[in-house]
Amino acid sequence: MNDFNYHKAATIDEAVNVVNENPRAAYLAGGTNIIDLWKYNIISPELLMDVNQLGEGIIETSDGIRLSAFITNSATAWHPLIEERYPLLSKAILAGASAQIRNMATNGGNLLQRTRCYYFYDPNVPCNKREPGSGCSAKEGYNRIHAILGASEQCIAVFPSDMCVALAALGAVLNVSGSAGNRSISFNDFHRLPGDTPQLDNNLLHDEIITSIDLPSKGFATNYSYLKLRDRHSYAFALVSVATGLDLEDNIIKEARIALGGVAHKPWRVIAAEEYLVGKAPTAENFAIAAEIILQGAISFKYNAFKIELSKRAIVRNCLMALDPSSQLPGSQPSA
Structure with a gap:
């Protein structure tokens, strides 16, 4: 880690003005990711602008x-x-x-926060995210955790x-x-x-x-679910995650929201799949069709082909869990 200066901002304007004048300045809040990036020499800020005391709750x-x-x-x-x-x-x-x-x-x-791709943190291998133009080691490497949607020739990180x-x-x-x-x-x-x-x-x-x-204002507080599938139950990043919110009336879907994590360079949401569900019954069959729409165009690599089917099943399971949020308790099973 390099030497650096530290400044505690009194206002947002002050923080912005100081950072604007220094291309190697970085904002500091909790620091839980910036320290990792710094230790691996991915970043080397010469000024940390502390903004922890700002904001209104x-x-x-x-x-x-x-x-x-x-x-x-x-x-x-x-x-x-x-x-x-x-x-x-x-x-x-x-x-x-x-x-x-x-x-x-x-x-x-x-x-x-930035990706947890192994190759991003390894300075001994090419990584276009860390060093543009150097190549993407994940494409031919161990890519089990990597993207199946929205990736490019340059990067398959999630x-x-x-x-x-x-x-x-x-x-x-x-x-x-x-x-x-x-x-x-x-x-x-x-x-x-x-x-x-x-x-x-x-x-x-x-x-x-x-x-x-x-x-x-709409928080989908009645019918919602978040499902995270990972290699171990705690302290692990998602292989696939799904956030679902449903607005139901007389057992018909008035509005649906479905977003995926762990599958792309950004949270993945497909409006066409949500629109398909509007006016339909909240059944496993309809959720499965929505899942197919969401995963259209998915491309796998050597070690992550399982994520395509896993994502489809996770979407269906999570949508069924959203029908009864109490099914999210440990040991509970959603009804089909």
């Missing part, structure tokens, strides 16, 4: 809830408003990492967040501040697919900082 708005980007994942997941009105988000956050990490990691940092899968399903909006002013970004437009620029994970500019996350 969790507040009600006229059309939903606003989450500060600077509060911790734990404070968000256990907040009474989130547990009551957005239990899908609470469940997704609590499925991620360990309690110790959730107590440090912030909401903004969760959105900005985005690791659990929280973001729920935010994608809920249709959140991010509020961002930078030297050019403030702007709002639809969650589905925030993260990027790799394309020819896999080194760019999202659409933030260097000096921009996420200040808050807006949740719409």
